[in-house]
Amino acid sequence: MKFVLFYHSLVSDWNHGNAHFLRGVAAELLARGHEVEVYEPAQGWSLGQLRQAYGEAPVEEFGRRFPKLRSRFYDPATLDLDEALDGADVALVHEWSEPDLVARVGRHAPRGCRLLFHDTHHRSATAPQEMARYDLSRYHGVLAFGEAIRRRYLEQGWCARAWTWHEAADTRVFRPLPPAPRRGDLVWIGNWGDDERTRELSEFLLDPVRRLGLSARVHGVRYPEAARARLAGAGIEYRDWLPNWRVPETFAQFRVTVHVPRRPYVQALPGIPTIRVFEALACGIPLVCAPWPDEEGLFAPGRDYLVAEDGAAMQRHLRDLLHDRARAAEQAAHGLRTIRARHTCAHRVDQLLAILAELGARPATPVRSLSHA
Structure with missing residues (x-):
């Protein structure tokens, strides 16, 4: 399947913890033979802060560390969503995205594309007036990173369907390493x-x-x-x-x-x-x-x-x-x-594929991930 993901940043994790999970999910999908395209704003706040503090070195290091992960940088004013979503089977849009982009993706998604909104923040509880601005009427549902958030979306009537999709560890990166010289307690x-x-x-x-x-x-x-x-x-x-x-x-x-x-x-x-x-x-x-x-x-x-x-x-x-x-x-x-x-990203991709199957997404040849081990 072709996944098109709209997130704040894949490249920068400067004050942006969602990049951790996104990298793991994207890597897992790629390992299973799916096509993955990640879009992030060229003037994103996190990446801008990272460059301001450290220049291009962290961006270059990201490229070396994750050679298979790439972002397509876009300007919201010129983004051609018909082109971006061409052939998409699944589109995931993160809640850091601007409401206008969320609505536009809903309007431009091709027939048969499964649209999901991904919420990994506390604004649904602490700033509900902000979340009410998002038009999710064309979306098939919401992926919420906790049951309390899932319930809130349904109770507020912001969407018709929602699933709890917790974050998890990217065990390609996060694993025990051999003992190192101690730097402290x-x-x-x-x-x-x-x-x-x-x-x-x-x-x-x-x-x-x-x-x-x-x-x-x-x-x-x-x-x-x-x-x-x-x-x-x-x-x-x-x-x-x-x-x-x-x-x-x-x-x-x-x-x-x-x-x-x-x-x-x-x-x-x-x-x-x-x-x-x-x-x-x-x-x-x-x-x-x-x-x-x-x-x-x-x-x-x-x-x-x-x-x-x-x-x-x-x-x-x-x-x-x-x-x-x-x-x-x-x-x-x-x-x-x-x-x-x-609680690995492989487990979460299993769950995501099960949700997509529930929504009638086109089945793909199953591939068992080695990162479950």
Whole structure:
């Protein structure tokens, strides 16, 4: 089948976590013999910020790291959608796309093309007036990265059909690496988050690191000067943006990591872990999470990862994992098994193809992916 995907960026993961999952899904579809074309705006915000900060080097490195993944850059004012969608069996449009583009794709999709809208954000709960602007009347349904979002689309009447399509780990990239020289005890990879988790970062990251006297590092972007000063005050080394494909080698240099979810996901959209949890477990590093309700039963809390109900519990869990290497290794192995059994991009492509079959898409010769292993 021919898949045409309209996303904010395939090339840049600068403050753009959806690129992680998109790369894995596109690579999986290609490996199964499908045709994949990804369109991203030439003046996209994430890619623009990346170039402004680092020039062309990261773009060139992306090309070397993912030689089979390519974007078609477009100007919304001149994009010929009849040409872009010619021969498309499936079109996926991401919710970062402008409402005008979403509507135009719906009007220009050829007969027989299955149209799906892909939502991976919390705006459906926190800014419903923005999502109501999208005309999905010609779309066959919505792929929502959590059950709470799926229900919201149906309850609001924004679409007639919706499926829960969680993110997952691209196990071509995210996998345990051989032991590397240690750079410290703990690493956290995440962006500041526009004050959506400032209090939580203090309680579940900065304070436990400071009290335990750990050697720690943070990678991420959009950290204001005040935030960097707070990291320094806790004895945490701050590093800027880390290309997502370098995350596994970074995890291999540290002994433990944490997950501190943004407040909107915990309060308004329970059950959505975001992709960082999948990727950390896929790399085989012990993980401790600040509280988030796993309402959809994606994982086995307490075995795949530990849950810290407050800062004191986070401190205890980190101390225990760092001092009991056998326990840490057992937990990491359990989490890795869960990812490989249920949460790879290959599993999500299986689900996507099943949804398309439900919608009557033209069947293709089935190809079993090796990345399930």
